[in-house]
Amino acid sequence: MQRLKDKVAIITGSTSGMGRDTAYVFAEEGAKVVVCGRNEERAREVVENIKANGGEAIYVIADMTDLDQVCTIFDKTIEAYGTVDILFNNAGLLSLTPSPDITMEEWDRVMTCDVTAALVLAQKVYPIMKEKGSGSIINTSSVAGISARYGPVAYCTAKHAMNGLTAALAREMGPEVRCNAIAPGAIITAMLDSVGGTEALAPMIASSPLNRAGSGREIGTVALFLATEDSSYITGQVIRVDGGVDA
Numbered sequence: 001m002q003r004l005k006d007k008v009a010i011i012t013g014s015t016s017g018m019g020r021d022t023a024y025v026f027a028e029e030g031a032k033v034v035v036c037g038r039n040e041e042r043a044r045e046v047v048e049n050i051k052a053n054g055g056e057a058i059y060v061i062a063d064m065t066d067l068d069q070v071c072t073i074f075d076k077t078i079e080a081y082g083t084v085d086i087l088f089n090n091a092g093l094l095s096l097t098p099s100p101d102i103t104m105e106e107w108d109r110v111m112t113c114d115v116t117a118a119l120v121l122a123q124k125v126y127p128i129m130k131e132k133g134s135g136s137i138i139n140t141s142s143v144a145g146i147s148a149r150y151g152p153v154a155y156c157t158a159k160h161a162m163n164g165l166t167a168a169l170a171r172e173m174g175p176e177v178r179c180n181a182i183a184p185g186a187i188i189t190a191m192l193d194s195v196g197g198t199e200a201l202a203p204m205i206a207s208s209p210l211n212r213a214g215s216g217r218e219i220g221t222v223a224l225f226l227a228t229e230d231s232s233y234i235t236g237q238v239i240r241v242d243g244g245v246d247a
Contacts, residue, residue, distance in 0.1 A: 003228045005030035008081045010073060010121065012064060013091030015042035017189030018140070021216030022088060022223045027055030029224060034077045034084075035059040036091065064091045064113040067120055074124035083132070084125045086227045089118035090140040092158075099153040107154050114158035115165060122169055122179070130176045136227045137173070139166050139181040143204075143242050146183060150204070159183075163238050170236030178235040180226050185242025186213040208243030 009026050013019040015037030023033045027050040035046045035057055043059035050057040060076045062069040077084055093113035095106055122137055129135025144151030145159030162181060169179040185208065186201040205213055222241050225231050 002030035003224070003230075004086070007031045007085040007227075008034070008077065008083055009086035009088065009227065010034040010036065010077055010084055010125070011088040011090055012036045012062075012073065012117070012121070013140075014088075015039050015046055015059075018184065018187055018216040018219040019088070019090040020046055022090065022220035023050065023057070024053075025217065025220035025224050026086075026227070027053070027057060031055075031086070031227075032081055033057040034073065034080070036062055036073050038063050064117040065093070065109050067112070067117065070117045070120050071124065074121060078128075084128055085132070085134070086136050086138070087121055087125050088138045088140075088223055088227075089121060090138075091117065092140060092142075095154040096152050097154065102152075102154055110154040110158050111161070114155070115161045118162065119165060119169075122173070126173055126177060130173070133176050135177040136231075137169060137177060137179040138223050138226050139179070141166070141181040141183040141238055143183055143185045143240065143245060145181075145238070146240070147246070150185075166238060167236045174235060178226075178231070180231070180234060180236065181238045182219060182222055182226070183238050183240045183242065184214065184219055185240070185245050187219060187241075188213050188215055204245055205243070207245045210243040212243065214241065214243060 009031040014023045014035045027033050037043050047057045047059045060073045093110050095110045141162045142159040144156045145163045166181040186204045
């Protein structure tokens with residue numbers, strides 16, 4: 001349907017998992033996609049796949065814990081396309097260390113990657129979106145941002161903070177810019193694999209009325225909705241895409 005025809009979309013954390021699948025969804029809908037991640041081989045593969053299917057994309061290599069590199073994402077986007085219409089702050093750093101043991105170095109890395117980098121990019125894109133009169137910022141939260149039982153202290157805190165950031169950006173950047181968040185549950189990703197795959201989240205999956213893990217594409221289609229005018233009266237919301245856990 002080309003619902004994002006000629007729109008420019010930055011998607012952080014898009015060399016794998018939910019971000020990669022969202023990049024494919026956006027490209028299929030006509031967006032010019034800026035793929036971001038730390039692994040150049042994977043970034044190049046995503047861009048090549050998009051181009052092989054008739055889409056348009058570039059990649060920017062950036063470590064989201066380095067705010068100078070985060071700013072480079074915006075700079076390279078403007079250099080390539082001259083504008084930006086959609087920002088999907090999807091990159092995230094998982095921490096499994098409990099509160100009695102976590103170091104301030106690990107805490108700061110998670111907060112910088114999962115929250116501060118999102119604010120920095122939102123600040124960068126806001127003037128352009130405001131001048132254009134429209135724009136959509138989408139943040140990746142988590143069920144860990146809803147309930148502490150779904151994540152250890154740094155990740156849980158960061159995702160709660162992401163919900164607050166989403167509400168604040170919606171309030172302070174409207175009416176031109178809408179900002180919403182997606183709170184995934186058990187989604188099949190490399191991050192999930194790193195903590196033991198679906199077996200590690202078996203209790204969460206069992207608590208879902210759907211009784212299964214979700215896919216990255218199921219996040220991508222919700223992100224697509226939030227990126228288009230189909231969601232024109234939705235802002236400041238955290239949309240759970242978690243199979244109904246706790247329902």
